[in-house]
Amino acid sequence: AGQIRFLRASDLMDEGTYWETVLRCSKGMSLARARRTFSIMGRTEDSSDDDLAAFFYPPMQAADIFRLKVDIAFGGMDQRKAHMYMRDVADRNGWNKATCIHTPMLSGLKGKQGGRMDSFDHKMSKSDPSNAIILHDSPKTMRKKLRKAFLDVQDSDSPVYEIIDHIILPQLGSMTVTPKPEFGEPSEWSDIEELTKAVSNGDLHPFDLKMATADSLSEILEPLREYFDSNNQLMNQIMEITG
Template sequence: LASYIYTPMQVADIFHLKVDIAHSGMDQRKAHMLAREVAPKLGYRKPVAVHHHLLMGLKSTRKAGYEMSIADLKMSKSVPESCIFIHDSPEEIRRKVKGAYCPPRDAENNPVMDIIRHIVFHEFKVFHVDRPAKYGGPIEFESFEELRQAYERGEVHPLDLKNALAEHLIKILEPCRRYFENKMDLVEEVKSLMTRKVD
């Protein structure tokens, strides 16, 4: 029953809020397309729909050959350990990434590789993996494909990959962290909304 009610509720939100641009992950595409379809019939303007890739949650353990829904795999604010927030401290980022699912030699069903592909290589031309000399020393990758091949050959250890990802994310999120340093009341308000239960 919920599946019949939820999508129309999402569409009603778009109209009630007078949304011009509906931006979300691909999991919301169905609601946005429905809004575009019914808008003229209900006397509303069609919203522009913009969709982006959904990052896998850090705890996602999708196995090859098994079908899982996007909702099962995506980062979710309702499961804080499954995602990185823009206001997370460097220590929180390192801890969360260290606990992430990162199967050896598997680049496809791997949330760490997913973040590197869609976030890190969007921000950096080179992905630097700093590792001890006894494990091959520092190594750099100029493309995701180069990293993927090396990882699938076992040339990069999952822990080294996680450590490198954490350091890159810390750099990417530094401006956000600085912004929120003096606005912790906003962070706490958002956290309270995430933990609030509806009766």
Template sequence: MDREERVHLVSRNTEEVVTEDELSAIFAESETPTVYIGLAPTGEMHIGHFTTMRKLADFLNAGLTVKVLVADLHAHLDDEKSPFDLLDARTDYYQEAIEGMIDAAGADGSQIEFIRGRDFELERDYSLDLLRMAADTTISRVQRAGSEVVRQSDNPKLGGLIYPLMQTLDIPALDADIAYGGIDQRGIYMLSREILPEHGFETPICVFAPLLSGLSGGKMSASDESSKVNLTDAEDVVIDKITDAYCPQGEVEENGVLEYLRFLVFPILEERGEPFVIDRPEKYGGDIVYDDYDDLEADFVAEDLHPLDLKKATGAYISDIIDPIRERFAAQRDLLAAAYPEKYD
């Protein structure tokens, strides 16, 4: 695979790459650059996470070394979103869920290196570098950087101010050339690009995934069950959620159904070498087969594809895609119960 193909694999279906020139250059310098993503083990993982994790299959296929940081300390520092006594259980759950998503996306989850925050973030050198960064970084600067990630208040806890600096320092601590995350992480990683060179580290390349709209319209909410598909939702629940989803005829903006298709379903079908098939009775035109998402979107915008037909097919495909993950956790209810006792005990 040549350099251009590798750059395409890394950058496709992303929101932004900072910068593509730097990405191309790193492939010229290194045969196996390292990309990392950090996830704080807080609430249960859902299809929004799956869309982000699916991208790791592209990274593996492009020949990158992939590291996943399960950022347990971050989960507690951000306004104690995870109680300290649940960190180990939630970390175990996140690792299992991520491996399941990677396998379901058609890649090999065993090729990914998992690291836990406490494995290195308590070391002497890390602490010293963190304190040096804290000494010359203002409160307003870190608040601005973490505004889309860390819980904000008029009287913030100190943990939320340390969080962006730790996320910045995680990049060189993990020997990562590329930092990957949702576009909501942009503020923190732009801070990283500014201050890491000031402390003798390399400027990281940043790759950002899009954030999906909620099924009820607007931003997806982890607290709104109707706005997302959970990885453990039963088939009938998935289909009901998609059937009830916001999907007005011809509209693309804030259309979670189309976003699920673009960023999750079609990339996985491409990996499998399969088309997207919409079953329709002959009196309504018969079945429609799509090999390309853009063709489907064009038909939807032109109102040649009815929302109900689209939603029925999408629900079935999404249920099929998450089925291996659903089965994985059906056999490990104790893992879910340990991580989220208030829901599964």
């Protein structure tokens, strides 16, 4: 057997000591300290005074890490405040503090939609497939999704720019934008700042950039698609589980 073990949340919570740990993670922590973690739920610090359940989340998140004996807690940037809460709890109780590693958050394809950037309520999530790139999406599906993706040519935090900056350029080194022949020649880009400047100046059309983004993502994910195409029983099982 390998070293990976899958554990249901119910298995953890049914242990006799889990809720004791949750209470100990709550002891000595003020409501103000708990509020500072609320960005993990896409909320502002002052938005949950009428929702007691929101205050249970930080100690439960910390308790999960302690009960699982996590050495390295890996998550998106939205997890930072909750993880710092966990480390404060560890200091108070003399418990082992997990090392925390946080990665950038990709925005959903629909953009911020009026949300605050620091609330992370705009992040890409599989719960809304039309707002996210799913790893086994076909090239046609990716083009359809990127065609509709939000792109503010002046905003470097636009989801299309983020995908290029965090995924395509690190993986491929450069990307080629190919407009229709009547609209210009193909161009190759390896610097995100030069690319965004060309789009904002009108040297590159946003539509051409979106299609180049879709094609580059398809190239990166092709090995994964090939694997699941030849092992479709695995994908069928996943779809049965996730619905």
